[in-house]
Amino acid sequence: MNKRLFSMFLALCMIVTMLPVSAMAEEIHTTIGGSGEIISFAPLTETAKAVSLGTSIEDLELPETLTATVRTAVPADEDSTQDSGSPETATPTTAAEPKWKETTGDIPVEWASPDYDMDTEGVYVFTPVIEGYTVSAPLPELTVTVGEMPPIAAARGEVALLSETIPELWVGGVQVTSANASDVLGEADGDGATVIYDPASGTLTLDNANITNGYNTTIDDRNVQFGICSTLNALKLVVVGTNTITCPNASVKDSYAIYTTGTLEISESGSGNLTATGGTASDISAGMYVSDGLTIESGSLTATGGTAIYLQSKSYGVYADSLTIEGGSLTANGGAVTYQSGESYGAYADSLTIESGSLIAKGGAATGTFGKSYGVYAGNSVSVSNDGTLTATGGMASNSGTSAGVYLNNGDSTDSNGSVSVSDGGILTATGGMASTTSVGVYVNNISSNGSTVSVSVSDDGELTAKGGTASGTFGTSVGVYFDNRSSTDSTGSVSVSGSGKLTATGDAASGTFGTSAGVYFDNRSSTGSTGSVSVSDDGKLTATGDAASGSQGTSAGVYVNNNSTDSTGRVSVSGHGELTATGGMASATSAGVFSNGSGSSVSVSDDGSLTATGNAASASYGVSAENGSMSIFDGTITAQSGAASSTSAGVYSGSLSVGGGMVTATGGTASDISGKSAGVYATSVSVFGSGELTATGDAASETNGTSAGVFSNGSGSSVSVSDDGSLTATGDEASGFVGTSAGVYFQSSNGSMTVSGGTVEATGGTASAISGGVYFQYSGSMTISGGTVTAQSGTAATSQAMNTPPPRP
DSSP: OHHHHHHHHHHHHHHHHTSOOOOEEEEEEEEOOSOOEEEEEOOOSOOEEEEETTOOGGGGOOOSEEEEEEEEEEOOOOOOEEOOSSGGGOEEOOOOOOEEEEEEEEEEOEEEOTTOOTTSOEEEEEEEEOOSSEEOSOOOOEEEEEEOOOHHHHHHTOOOOHHHHSOSEEETTEEOOTTTGGGTTGGGSSSSOOEEEETTTTEEEEESOEEOOOEEEEETTEEEEEEEEEOSSEEEEEEESEEEEEOOOOSOSEEEEEEESSEEEEOTTOOOEEEEEOOOBSSEEEEEEEEEEEEEOSSEEEEEOOOBOSTTOEEEEEEEEEEEEOSSEEEEEOOOBOSTTOEEEEEEEEEEEESSSEEEEEOOOBOSTTOEEEEEEEEEEEEEOTTOEEEEEOOOBTTTOEEEEEEEEOTTOBSOEEEEEEOTTOEEEEEOOOBSSEEEEEEEEOTTOBSOEEEEEEOTTOEEEEEOOOBOSTTOEEEEEEEEOTTOBSOEEEEEEOTTOEEEEEOOOBOSTTOEEEEEEEEOTTOBSOEEEEEEOTTOEEEEEOOOBOSTTOEEEEEEEEOOSBSOEEEEEEOTTOEEEEEOOOBSSEEEEEEEOSTTEEEEEOTTOEEEEEOOSEEEEEEEEEEEEEEEESSSEEEEEOOOEEEEEEEEEEEEEEESSSEEEEEOOOBOSTTOEEEEEEEEEEEEOTTOEEEEEOOOBOSTTOEEEEEEEOSTTOEEEEOTTOEEEEEOOOBOSTTOEEEEEEEOSTTEEEEEEEEEEEEEOOOBSSEEEEEEESSSEEEEEEEEEEEEEOOSSSEEEEEOOOOOOO
16 A cells, blocks of 8 residues: 555656746846845946045945846646536646746845955955845955045045056956966966966066956046056066957047056067057047056067047057157057047157167047147157167148147247257158148147247268158148247257258148148247257258149248248258258249248358259249348358249349358249249349359240349349459340340349459340340449459340449439
8 A cells, every 4th residue: 555655656746847847037127125046146337446545334335236137936826627517527737837037126235345444555355245135146346445545636535536546457357466466367368377467576477368358447437448457656568479458349438458557668578569459439549558658678569549539539559658669669550530629649758769679650540620640749859769760650630630740749838848869870750641731740849939949850870751741721731840939939949960860851732822831841930039940060961842832822942941020040051061952842932942031041051061952933933042131151062943933033042142162053943924033143242252153043034024134133232242262153044025134243223332352253144125234233333343353245135235334313
């Protein structure tokens, strides 16, 4: 009997265990007030925070609830039979199926850390305390760092600023601790110990690491993301093999692949590769962001900022207070900035020093209004030496934007210095990108400064190549090397090339109405007592070339010093076997090889220096123009050739020209407009003495009242003098227009004078429709010959005179 009962019990158990079981799940985001089993927790929105000393647990403001999924059992229905009218025919039903319900909601919690001491600096781990539930899921953890806060932040009762609130070292979303320092990422990378930290030396080693997770946190209501984050005073990074750090694109304010608040050293102990890429961000994205100094000793590094998409956003390949490259290579790329006033930088530093190794820096596209794109931005200095190389390229700045290869910012400063220097075999190549407003190879901003000094120097076999890109806006400016000295007071800007250094500066096309294209450009407009100077000496070589400036007021020059200002000075000097070759491009208004305007302008050549200056076709074209200033040579050579012009074409155009040695060859181009003038030399006073030689030749002047002259002297007190062993050869060309005049030496103003006390003079006029003369005074004048030899010859004309000294006109 017992055996029979036991067999029936076993059969019943088998039937029950074979019945199907169903579960019900639903999500109800409300506070759960019952019991059950917690099977999972939603990720915390904030896993770490920092507070000042003395912060109690109650003031930590830890989350009061956690989102969790809870499973509870639903009571089963009782067994029943289906009534068919009689017990004999009743049909038994299957037993009711057990059911489960899963509910997602907010669970009230408290937080506890057994070791928490609000008066002791340190890192404390908090876990939640949950009552009334069975917990089978891993408990979440929240890290609290207790330490000193910045005085200002503490006084305001604020969370500390970005640099102070981040725990000491995070890599790929994992905080580095003594427990995981030997293999920071553990099994997360699945490839052994690829990230190792040595706290004794402060060295973080990346060995074929691939970091794709970020450390995300919220600081001052800003969502911030980091690949590597350090608040150590100093961090040394050793790179072995091939390594990548990529911040995932996320909805964050700031994204940094590498971020440090202290110094960062890329150590020579490793020679591997590292690629660090910031993610898309609304405000700031950076490949490497170092609040203090960054030093690179070895390795091949690439740092790229991500796209920054909101107003005044910024993207950096590399940002550092100072950047020093002593070896290895760095490629730094700024990302695109798409909104108004966005800024993209390849490399951004207060000071940049390349003592060896290389840097390739490129700004990203700046497509918003007033956007800026710079290959390199420096607040104080850029130095390239010891065979180091820097290649800096600005990106496109298409909407009233500015693009520059190198941008040195010394604006709004007082008694400060800024410099770009290339020496000891260093090589710097700087190129501006296409821009609607300004595109520059090397841009020195000295605007509104007071008593400041800025300079670009190339020496000791250094090489600098600077080229502007196309500039299409109304005031578009394309320049190789540009000094923006506007509205400054008693400030100085200078370009110097010496010691076999080589500078090649080239502007590109500037097509706007007031466009400017120049190789080297000093903009001293509206300044007071400021100076712009170009010096080439000691076998240095400067080649400066402007391109087409096709707007109606366009200006193109090889070297351009714009002194439309008060008591300001522009100086160009060539000495000590230095060589300056300056060429202006075609322009609607003015083209010149060297163009320096204002009463303080000067151009000088000495000590076997060489100046070759060529203007191109324009309304006014000059080889060398020192308008209202002075030009002198005491040794060496000057070759000045102007291009075809509608109004005035002159090889040399200056207030005064002194030739005390060396040789000057000045040739004017054709002049095609009414009253157009072509002259070899156009100056108020010309003096040839010592052993100086001047050859001045005008070209054809084809329209009414046109004038062609070797030397054209105009203005109050106009004079030409030859003495000692000086030599003057002056030749006019054809003047075919109605009332055309051709002369070797032509005095247009009254009371002009010519004095010859030694040397030789050969003055020849060309064929003219009206007047031709060897030496011709249009109004009153005087000629005195007390020595030397004078040969004057006129060409065919209605009135032809070898020399004339007409009486004063009534």
